[in-house]
Amino acid sequence: MNIDYHALAPEIILALTVVAVLVVDLLPVEKFWTAVVGLGGLFLSFIPVLTLGFCESLEFCDDTGVRVLFGDSYVVDTFSLVLKGVFLGGAFISILLSVGYLESDRFWQGEYYFLLLSSALGAVVLASSRDLITLFVGLELVTGPTFLMAGWRKGDARSNEAALKFFIIGVISAAILLFGMSLVYGVTGETTFTGIRLASAGIVDQPLFTMGVVFTLLGFAFKVSAVPFHFWTPDTYEGAPTPVTAYLSVVSKAAGFVGLLVLCYLAFAELRNIWGAALWILAALSMTVGNLIALKQTNVVRLLGYSSIAQGGFMLVPFGAAVTAGASPAQLEDAFFATVTYLLIYAFMNLGAFAVVIAVRNRLVTAEMDAWGGLYNYAPGLATMLAIFFLSLAGVPPLAGWFAKLVMFRSALSIGGGWAIALAVIAVLNAVIGFAYYAKVVKAAWFDPIPEAIPADELRGRSIVPSLQFALGLTVVAVVLLGFFPDVIARLGDLTTGFVSGF
Amino acid sequence: MTFTDWVAQAENYVFLAIAIPMLFSAWRVVASQNVVHSVLYLVGALAGSAALFLLLGSEFVAWTVVLVYIGAVVVLFLFGIMITRAPLGQDVELSQPLRQRLPAAVVSGSLFLLMTGAMFDAFGGDVIPETEATRTFDVGISIFERWVIPFEVVSVILLAALVGGIVLARRDPDEMTEEVVSESEEVPQ
Numbered sequence: 001m002n003i004d005y006h007a008l009a010p011e012i013i014l015a016l017t018v019v020a021v022l023v024v025d026l027l028p029v030e031k032f033w034t035a036v037v038g039l040g041g042l043f044l045s046f047i048p049v050l051t052l053g054f055c056e057s058l059e060f061c062d063d064t065g066v067r068v069l070f071g072d073s074y075v076v077d078t079f080s081l082v083l084k085g086v087f088l089g090g091a092f093i094s095i096l097l098s099v100g101y102l103e104s105d106r107f108w109q110g111e112y113y114f115l116l117l118s119s120a121l122g123a124v125v126l127a128s129s130r131d132l133i134t135l136f137v138g139l140e141l142v143t144g145p146t147f148l149m150a151g152w153r154k155g156d157a158r159s160n161e162a163a164l165k166f167f168i169i170g171v172i173s174a175a176i177l178l179f180g181m182s183l184v185y186g187v188t189g190e191t192t193f194t195g196i197r198l199a200s201a202g203i204v205d206q207p208l209f210t211m212g213v214v215f216t217l218l219g220f221a222f223k224v225s226a227v228p229f230h231f232w233t234p235d236t237y238e239g240a241p242t243p244v245t246a247y248l249s250v251v252s253k254a255a256g257f258v259g260l261l262v263l264c265y266l267a268f269a270e271l272r273n274i275w276g277a278a279l280w281i282l283a284a285l286s287m288t289v290g291n292l293i294a295l296k297q298t299n300v301v302r303l304l305g306y307s308s309i310a311q312g313g314f315m316l317v318p319f320g321a322a323v324t325a326g327a328s329p330a331q332l333e334d335a336f337f338a339t340v341t342y343l344l345i346y347a348f349m350n351l352g353a354f355a356v357v358i359a360v361r362n363r364l365v366t367a368e369m370d371a372w373g374g375l376y377n378y379a380p381g382l383a384t385m386l387a388i389f390f391l392s393l394a395g396v397p398p399l400a401g402w403f404a405k406l407v408m409f410r411s412a413l414s415i416g417g418g419w420a421i422a423l424a425v426i427a428v429l430n431a432v433i434g435f436a437y438y439a440k441v442v443k444a445a446w447f448d449p450i451p452e453a454i455p456a457d458e459l460r461g462r463s464i465v466p467s468l469q470f471a472l473g474l475t476v477v478a479v480v481l482l483g484f485f486p487d488v489i490a491r492l493g494d495l496t497t498g499f500v501s502g503f
Numbered sequence: 504m505t506f507t508d509w510v511a512q513a514e515n516y517v518f519l520a521i522a523i524p525m526l527f528s529a530w531r532v533v534a535s536q537n538v539v540h541s542v543l544y545l546v547g548a549l550a551g552s553a554a555l556f557l558l559l560g561s562e563f564v565a566w567t568v569v570l571v572y573i574g575a576v577v578v579l580f581l582f583g584i585m586i587t588r589a590p591l592g593q594d595v596e597l598s599q600p601l602r603q604r605l606p607a608a609v610v611s612g613s614l615f616l617l618m619t620g621a622m623f624d625a626f627g628g629d630v631i632p633e634t635e636a637t638r639t640f641d642v643g644i645s646i647f648e649r650w651v652i653p654f655e656v657v658s659v660i661l662l663a664a665l666v667g668g669i670v671l672a673r674r675d676p677d678e679m680t681e682e683v684v685s686e687s688e689e690v691p692q
Contacts (some may be wrong), residue, residue, distance in 0.1 A: 011652075015655070015659065018659065022666070070648075070649050070650070070651065070652060071649050073649065073650075073652070074652055108670045111666050111667065111670045114663070114666060115663055115666070115667050118659050118660075118662070118663040119663075121656075121659060122656065122659075122660075125652065125656055129652075133650065133653050134650075134652055134653050134656075137653040137656045137657055137660070138653075138656060140660055141656050141659055141660050141663070144660050144663055144664060145663045145667060147667075148663070148664075148667030148668070148670070148671060149667075151671055154671065163671075186625075186626075187625055206624065206625055207620070207621040207624050207625070208621040208622060208624060208625035208626075209625075211617070211618070211621050
């Protein structure tokens, strides 16, 4: 059997890195080097993503267009390459966030990076999977290691609770997902997405097929923590080590969305009325419930937990808008584009927000908002970055978040129809509510007085470790530049829509 | 297929002979008040599913169920119960109050009816075609050709679970050095 090793190069390099980290962990060197090997491996596996992406302009690369491997089950197209880039970048920044955190206490470091990289490998595989089995196994590799990472503060009861809750909900959702997938396979007799799409034409009205699709969607709803399947999210986000929370809220959530995107727009393309309606409800609930509960939060990490539920709802809006029966292929492409673009921008701004939280907790330990008062007076740089990321999450121009919200509204409004417009209205109301609590954090940091309870020596400059500085720098530059030049990200998003109408 | 056709076929009696004890043990898994009994009934339920796979001619799957589930997973359950020193006898805490049981019964009952209805709608009149038993050789070839990516990914999942599980179960380095000293002096109880 001929295998296109160029197409598989990112996965192979990442898999080798995973093993290399374990080996370096055995060597009598500083544990710090395991992180360096991990970062190096992520960087190296990004190179073939680039060479595959720019294949037509490279001499040594024989351009075969979309690379289809293993009987339609594994596809390397521009969609998968863009998402692979996001996953590798997200994992890269997550490792940068973790280095200082893990050094600050006695943690098992080598094993931590090993788990994080295995999870990233799962996400990279997931981006290419066009087959139920590969998709499921990839998703399990994304979530499996994160159960363990959530409990990495072993002595802390909250961390144990976070891991246990996440694990139990995670395996139940995996079981529901697998049950749904087995029904879909049973009815269509196919596991590849193209096969399912072709087979589904004649059986769209069959109740069992509908149930299979609904169960599959519910499984993913747990993964992307859409309301009402979100109960694990705040506790897990608060209890887990903060860098793990950052990873969970970006890479793990994005992996869930990638699964939803390929399933809905490729495998279940003929059942738009079913997934459109189901995701319409989830989008409206996630935005509203997530935002309303976030308003009442006093802990910044918990607030970001609810905010990520609400942001997930915004990403679901284009799916929900696609329920309109008359939507043309071009409009569906636009909806697909909106979700991908939102995901790309969200990844940078949320990682940045967590980087700031980690940097502030480095000084103040607590994440309670009251204690953050007057941050600007003793850490003006951090307070500025806090404002940038939180206002970007709120969608304030000219930061990148506004473009994400813009394409989301545009897709819902251009599809039109009562349901899509109603969802857009709900999204507008929620964007306003969202602004209130993001601004509350910024206000505390800039205008509130420094609480008296905080000892003066904590306020004196405690330096931020270089890796965290690097992560902050990367995300700030991305969020500000993408806000001014959104066409860069729009171009990437545009490239991904290939399979929506190209069937 | 009519009822007389159904009665005339010998396989159906074998099916019933497997399915009825299987249903019974599946019921006992959840209803038993004793954790160890639940696990042993689980062996029965899993053995039944392996036998059903044999009946369908999927030898490889059947023996995988026996080896992996009955052989490894159930033994792991028993180990887990014994190591964590869970009460081995009657456990009254396993029975939930009525206000939890009732909604659970309503949800699972309606889901069961819905699923059964949908299953009959989809496959009600179908006859399982007579096919040759799947050869393990073919399964092996397809795992290493078409399904090689999931196969490799599963191996990474297992490795990650192993490494992470060991870390969570081990004592932390600082505790360990203290413990090693004290353990060596400790008199075995």
